[in-house]
Amino acid sequence: MAVTRRLHKYYTVSFLKKWYVSHQRLCSWFSEIAAKIVKKEEVEEESHANSVLCWFTTDSVQSYNLSFVSGMASKAVRLLGRCLPFFPGKSIPNATRVQIRELELDETINMYFPKDTTFFAHDPGQVCKPGDIVLISSLPQKLTPLIEHEVLKVVYPFGDITDPITGKKVMNAMYREDIEFISEMYGKNEKGFDYENAPERGWQEDKKDFSHKQSYRRFQVYDKEDKQPYAVDY
Amino acid sequence: MMSVSLINLFKRVNFRETVSAPRRLTNLFELSQSSRGLKTVHLEWKRPEKLGSIHPKNSGDLEPLPELDKSEIFQEFKEAGIDIEKMSEEQRKLYTLGFLPGIYAHRTQLQNALSKVQRHRFDTDSIEAKIARSTVNIRRLQKMQVEDQRNKKQKVFLKELIDKRRSMLNKLREADYKRFEWLIEQLNIEYRPQPENTARITRKNSLRILTEEYCDKVKNDRLEALKKKMQVEKEKFEIEKKQILEWIEKEEAACEKLKQLISE
Structure with missing residues (x-):
């Protein structure tokens, strides 16, 4: 327990701001970590050795978002970004919207600020869900005027966070192991939540969880049947 | 109209x-x-x-608070070790939920909701426990608000409480999706994202x-009608096709016979 709490101290923004004042040092420190992960995950071929990788993390794992080069997201071969809520319709079917965050240098203050760019990525299987962190690559040819990229895989699914350094599962500021350890020490509640027997994500879709579709305000009262299942009566 | x-x-x-x-x-x-x-x-x-944001349909509460048995004795008295069996019936009545002030019933509701969700016996500070506690409060206040509709302070308090719970649910959803789904099922809450537009x-x-x-x-409708029409025509066409093919086969056979005759 004590060890994890101490470790978590290093993930906070305030700590980073204190100790890594110069941004160059910060970038180099993060780049080492990112390089380790990239070795594990992807980029074995030499053809992609020159790819620029933008490093995007969730708030709860690492509370600092980083990319190496600002303004390079449009030129990069492979990108790591977060899926935004996007619901394919008639005009753009089989696609997701991916947001990529970079750091941009403001030369007057000599300080970096986050800058977001969004892309449409081709996703025929509709694997991505809003909030997932996905790896996308640029296509050799444009599919449509809007779609230039393709989803390779989901790296970190939403709400199922792994610590990139240790590879353990995390909930907020603590490892899941530690949470279970504490509850076992006090005497675990038998009715409580159990990770091992828990079903896969999505078993409450259209029952009690309606977040997989876009919600809207109700505009009509139909007599016979409810044609607006995702409506809200504000 | x-x-x-x-x-x-x-x-x-x-x-x-x-x-x-x-x-x-x-x-x-x-x-x-x-x-x-x-x-x-x-x-x-x-x-x-x-309906307004306070309405249970919009707050996501699918059921009201369950009604308690009023002849039951408050649970904390049981744990304290009071000998109820020795008492007379009139004395015992003093410790029942029907006789005690309403806050005791509310406390039992809170305890019942917590016991479903708690990680361990002393857990009151985890996010699940907080959500469970706030749902009980919300459902109680929703019932009170129907009776006293002009109580604006209570109404504002309720709305803020609902918003807080929604933000807590959002946080839990981001941190641990499986736990979030389980919690929604346990407490019977409906989760809808707020509309963008x-x-x-x-x-x-x-x-x-x-x-x-x-x-x-x-x-x-027109497309479907056309498809039906085409399908009927398809069947007709297939029959025609068969007939024509048979005719062609016959003709070819006749032609071959002619060729043989000519060659002979």
Whole structure:
């Protein structure tokens, strides 16, 4: 327990701001970590050795978002970004919207600020869900005027966070192991939540969880049947 | 109840006003440009009732608080070790939920909700416990608000409480999705994301959507009718095809016989 709490101290923004004042040092420190992960995950071929990788993390794992080069997201071969809520319709079917965050240098203050760019990525299987962190690559040819990229895989699914350094599962500021350890020490509640027997994500879709579709305000009262299942009566 | 002719609708469209739905507008525009003989369509529109954010349908509470057995003895007295069996019935009545003030019943409700969700016996500070506690409070206040509708302070407090719970649910969803789904199922809460487009519902816009729906329906119906028609023709065509092929085979056979005759 004590060890994890101490470790978590290093993930906070305030700590980073204190100790890594110069941004160059910060970038180099993060780049080492990112390089380790990239070795594990992807980029074995030499053809992609020159790819620029933008490093995007969730708030709860690492509370600092980083990319190496600002303004390079449009030129990069492979990108790591977060899926935004996007619901394919008639005009753009089989696609997701991916947001990529970079750091941009403001030369007057000599300080970096986050800058977001969004892309449409081709996703025929509709694997991505809003909030997932996905790896996308640029296509050799444009599919449509809007779609230039393709989803390779989901790296970190939403709400199922792994610590990139240790590879353990995390909930907020603590490892899941530690949470279970504490509850076992006090005497675990038998009715409580159990990770091992828990079903896969999505078993409450259209029952009690309606977040997989876009919600809207109700505009009509139909007599016979409810044609607006995702409506809200504000 | 309202009847609107399509022609009048097109006349009323101000293309610069509605930026939020460009696709619909373009569709309408094309229709009005291309088609000349427009007919009148009677569309019915009923304005949906505003329920307010406090209403259990919008807060996501699918059930009210369960009613307690009033002859039951308050549980904390049991744990304290009071000998109830020795007492007379009139004395015992003092410790029941029916006789005690209402806050004791509320405390039992809280404890019942917590015991479903807690990680361990002393857990009151985890996010699940907080959500469980706030749901009990919300459901109690919703019941009270129906009885006393002019209590504005209570109403504001309730709304803030609902918003807090929603933000807590959002946080839990981000941190641990499986736990979030389990919690929703346990507490019987419905989770709907807030809509991105919070524009006011107007007659004009909703009629536009309805016209689009109507047009889609007409299009689909005609397509289906055409498909049915084609399928009937397909069967006819296959019979014809068989007959013609048989005829061709016969002719070919006859031709070969002729060839043989000529060669001989």
